[in-house]
Amino acid sequence: MITVENLSVRFGSVEAVKGVSFHVPKGAAFGIVGESGSGKSTVLRALSGLNPDWTGRMEIDGTALSPHRSKDFFRRVQMVFQDPYGSLHPRQTVDRALSEPLEVHGIADIEPRILRALAEVALPPAVRFRYPHQLSGGQRQRVAVARALMSEPDVLLLDEPTSALDVSVQAEVLNLLSDLQVRRGLTYVMVSHNLAVVAHLCGTVGVMQGGVMVETVSADDLRAGNVMHAHTRALRTLCMALEEPA
Amino acid sequence: MTAVVIDNLSIAFPTARGISHAVRGVSLTIGTEKLGIVGESGSGKSLTARSILRLLPASAQVTADRLSFDGIDVLRASEAEMRAIRGKRAGLILQDPKYSLNPVMTAGAQIAEAWRTHRKGSRRAALQAAEHLLEQVQIRDPQRVAGAYPHELSGGMGQRVMIAMMLAPDPELLIADEPTSALDATVQAEILRLMEDLVSRRGMGLILISHDLPLVSHFCDRVAVMYAGRVVEELRAADLRRAGHAYTRGLLDCLPTLSDPKVRLNVMTRDPAWLT
Amino acid sequence: MSTPAALRDWLITETPSSRRQAAWGRRYRLWCDFRRNPLAIGGLATVVLLIVLCLAAPLLATHDPGQQTLTNRLAAPSAEHWLGTDELGRDVYSRLLYGGRVTLGMVVAVVLLVAPLGLAVGCIAGYFGGLADRVLMRVTDVFLAFPRLILALAFVAAIKPGITSAIAAIALTAWPPYARLARAETMTVRNTDYIAAVRLTGASPWRIILRHVTPMCTQSLIVRVTLDMSSIILTAASLGFLGMGAQPPSPEWGTMIATARRFILTEWWVPLVPAIAIFVASLAFNLLGDGLRDVLDPKQR
Numbered sequence: 001m002i003t004v005e006n007l008s009v010r011f012g013s014v015e016a017v018k019g020v021s022f023h024v025p026k027g028a029a030f031g032i033v034g035e036s037g038s039g040k041s042t043v044l045r046a047l048s049g050l051n052p053d054w055t056g057r058m059e060i061d062g063t064a065l066s067p068h069r070s071k072d073f074f075r076r077v078q079m080v081f082q083d084p085y086g087s088l089h090p091r092q093t094v095d096r097a098l099s100e101p102l103e104v105h106g107i108a109d110i111e112p113r114i115l116r117a118l119a120e121v122a123l124p125p126a127v128r129f130r131y132p133h134q135l136s137g138g139q140r141q142r143v144a145v146a147r148a149l150m151s152e153p154d155v156l157l158l159d160e161p162t163s164a165l166d167v168s169v170q171a172e173v174l175n176l177l178s179d180l181q182v183r184r185g186l187t188y189v190m191v192s193h194n195l196a197v198v199a200h201l202c203g204t205v206g207v208m209q210g211g212v213m214v215e216t217v218s219a220d221d222l223r224a225g226n227v228m229h230a231h232t233r234a235l236r237t238l239c240m241a242l243e244e245p246a
Numbered sequence: 247m248t249a250v251v252i253d254n255l256s257i258a259f260p261t262a263r264g265i266s267h268a269v270r271g272v273s274l275t276i277g278t279e280k281l282g283i284v285g286e287s288g289s290g291k292s293l294t295a296r297s298i299l300r301l302l303p304a305s306a307q308v309t310a311d312r313l314s315f316d317g318i319d320v321l322r323a324s325e326a327e328m329r330a331i332r333g334k335r336a337g338l339i340l341q342d343p344k345y346s347l348n349p350v351m352t353a354g355a356q357i358a359e360a361w362r363t364h365r366k367g368s369r370r371a372a373l374q375a376a377e378h379l380l381e382q383v384q385i386r387d388p389q390r391v392a393g394a395y396p397h398e399l400s401g402g403m404g405q406r407v408m409i410a411m412m413l414a415p416d417p418e419l420l421i422a423d424e425p426t427s428a429l430d431a432t433v434q435a436e437i438l439r440l441m442e443d444l445v446s447r448r449g450m451g452l453i454l455i456s457h458d459l460p461l462v463s464h465f466c467d468r469v470a471v472m473y474a475g476r477v478v479e480e481l482r483a484a485d486l487r488r489a490g491h492a493y494t495r496g497l498l499d500c501l502p503t504l505s506d507p508k509v510r511l512n513v514m515t516r517d518p519a520w521l522t
Numbered sequence: 523m524s525t526p527a528a529l530r531d532w533l534i535t536e537t538p539s540s541r542r543q544a545a546w547g548r549r550y551r552l553w554c555d556f557r558r559n560p561l562a563i564g565g566l567a568t569v570v571l572l573i574v575l576c577l578a579a580p581l582l583a584t585h586d587p588g589q590q591t592l593t594n595r596l597a598a599p600s601a602e603h604w605l606g607t608d609e610l611g612r613d614v615y616s617r618l619l620y621g622g623r624v625t626l627g628m629v630v631a632v633v634l635l636v637a638p639l640g641l642a643v644g645c646i647a648g649y650f651g652g653l654a655d656r657v658l659m660r661v662t663d664v665f666l667a668f669p670r671l672i673l674a675l676a677f678v679a680a681i682k683p684g685i686t687s688a689i690a691a692i693a694l695t696a697w698p699p700y701a702r703l704a705r706a707e708t709m710t711v712r713n714t715d716y717i718a719a720v721r722l723t724g725a726s727p728w729r730i731i732l733r734h735v736t737p738m739c740t741q742s743l744i745v746r747v748t749l750d751m752s753s754i755i756l757t758a759a760s761l762g763f764l765g766m767g768a769q770p771p772s773p774e775w776g777t778m779i780a781t782a783r784r785f786i787l788t789e790w791w792v793p794l795v796p797a798i799a800i801f802v803a804s805l806a807f808n809l810l811g812d813g814l815r816d817v818l819d820p821k822q823r
Contacts, residue, residue, distance in 0.1 A: 074724030087715035129544035166286035171500035200502035231259035
């Protein structure tokens with residue numbers, strides 16, 4: 001479904017991403033972990049079309065991507081951002097936020113679709129005419145997920161979708177994401193600095209350091225400790241040490 | 247040593263739909279120890295900690311049978327008395343160093359200023375003290391960092407500068423409000439370890455506020471779990487596995503882990519009885 | 523829905539069943555918030571009152587505003603002339619009512635021209651950046667470089683003096699600050715995640731600017747507009763005084779002060795009356811604008 005080959009991104013004189021390659025089959029979930037500055041979010045932004053300055057080759061469903069994307073691309077590929085406080089327009093109700101993608105793509109039956117979308121992310125219909133500041137963090141992230149699903153995409157790009165949420169809410173959103181993937185056959189690319197979260201949702205994990213993807217490993221191998229690169233091992237050890245209570 | 251005593255603290259805010267009770271009857275004592283206050287957003291954990299420094303929004307209505315810092319009644323202290331506590335005897339570290347550091351002053355100058363506000367000494371002595379403090383927060387190249395502006399520093403480095411600034415007046419208590427939520431997992435552990443180490447070595451008290459219970463438990467002696475404005479459970483960090491309250495167990499249970507893969511994560515069912 | 527109570531319940535329900543109900547409920551709640559601010563209500567009432575008085579000028583005026591009685595110059599207020607007469611013996615009260623039509627009409631026309639123009643230029647420059655930004659902002663700078671009155675004067679002098687050209691001239695000199703303001707707001711909004719999210723829906727830049735960026739700029743623009751009202755009135759008055767605005771004998775508040783200012787120490791009521799009118803109008807617009815700003819920000823509720 002998604003093929004990235006030798007992707008490089010420069011910001012001025014700094015090369016943020018240096019020749020990253022990976023492949024995600026249809027219906028699979030691929031996770032990218034790394035520290036801030038490792039270039040993991042930059043990969044996602046280049047893939048989403050938000051950053052047109054990249055070199056290399058990116059394909060979605062066999063079609064090569066150009067720096068400027070068609071409208072159809074934006075219907076098929078959607079993104080969920082890290083901060084649900086920042087990714088919803090503060091002056092627009094949930095209703096407006098959800099109808100926007102439908103209006104842009106000229107999709108009819110706006111009302112029933114909005115109601116269905118709210119039900120799908122387990123939000124009560126009463127939320128429909130609220131503003132973002134009247135919702136809790138978890139509810140906002142559910143709205144953001146619902147908005148991404150409005151145009152019925154095949155690919156969902158997830159940029160740290162739970163790191164701004166409380167741990168109890170994180171569990172709910174992660175469950176929602178795995179349910180949606182099964183129900184709709186979505187392909188995920190997820191970026192996070194939390195190894196446990198990535199391994200939970202994604203079958204394959206790419207570890208990035210300094211703009212390079214140093215290792216691609218399956219979640220099972222990661223759990224079992226069958227990893228090659230020192231950085232992966234360091235991340236894994238730390239994650240294991242801190243996840244259990246003292 | 248210094249002890250903070252909080253007895254039956256309540257904080258309420260007037261809203262359009264009546265009064266909302268953010269903190270409801272919290273009692274805690276903190277001595278020379280490391281206390282973690284854990285809860286989700288809106289549980290009142292930050293408000294409780296900030297009430298010790300009287301750093302609450304102006305509209306907050308605070309009542310308490312007792313709220314004291316080393317014998318000083320915080321609710322009745324004058325603003326001058328509070329200023330003597332804030333910064334000097336108790337430091338506050340916030341979530342994001344990007345917003346709590348002054349963007350147009352070098353890191354060294356900010357630490358030096360914090361040092362000079364509370365101690366007497368020349369500008370040169372203050373700058374030397376600043377570099378020494380940066381050394382203490384394990385910055386390898388203190389001279390370079392002292393001359394750097396906040397935007398030239400990474401998140402972890404900024405938080406170290408913030409800690410150095412708070413340590414400058416040699417406080418007795420450090421309050422850290424989600425000090426590592428904006429940082430990477432690896433840096434997170436480093437910063438928490440550093441804080442724990444400094445606090446133990448200097449014989450200070452530490453209040454660590456967080457929503458990540460397993461993480462916090464590694465760096466605290468005691469943990470108070472807050473839910474909807476109340477402390478539902480208070481226990482030694484070592485006893486966390488034997489937690490009694492369903493909410494505490496829920497917080498431990500709902501995290502995805504590497505060692506124990508689950509198809510679905512446990513989701514907390516909130517019992518209305520927890521509210522009473 | 524027949525009784526007021528039922529209508530109110532329908533409006534304030536937490537769970538509106540349709541978009542129409544939600545929209546009306548939102549408006550009703552805005553009004554409730556607005557009503558709670560007595561200063562804003564005072565401002566609104568004054569503005570409405572001024573407009574009604576001016577529209578009803580032919581009914582309320584006691585004299586023809588242009589009728590001169592040179593034998594009765596600079597008379598003090600009396601039963602015949604409620605607010606006295608001016609230097610040509612014209613009734614000040616009647617001139618005040620008719621003058622309000624000209625003055626308020628000019629202010630409203632200028633604002634209607636200036637605010638959308640400034641908003642459009644600022645948002646386009648701020649959103650696209652690069653060349654568009656540089657060209658549009660340099661044009662803005664050119665207009666900002668001249669003193670406002672001089673530029674307006676030059677413009678009116680180039681075409682023919684009169685109210686229409688005065689409006690155009692003031693509008694021409696008043697838009698640059700709005701463009702600057704809108705650009706600054708747009709620059710902070712442009713890189714937020716919520717704009718990125720809209721870009722990812724595939725919406726065109728024009729749609730993004732119109733539907734997502736401009737709403738974030740209107741709040742500061744409203745404040746700026748209401749603060750500008752008084753200075754627009756004063757610019758109109760200055761133009762009138764220099765013979766470039768409203769032409770005699772048509773009354774205009776600024777011109778009335780300008781021509782009567784010689785008598786400020788002797789027959790002080792003559793210039794004072796239009797001055798009070800300008801003051802009241804400016805204050806009312808300011809209070810109204812402040813109230814609107816507080817209410818329009820949904821986060822404050």
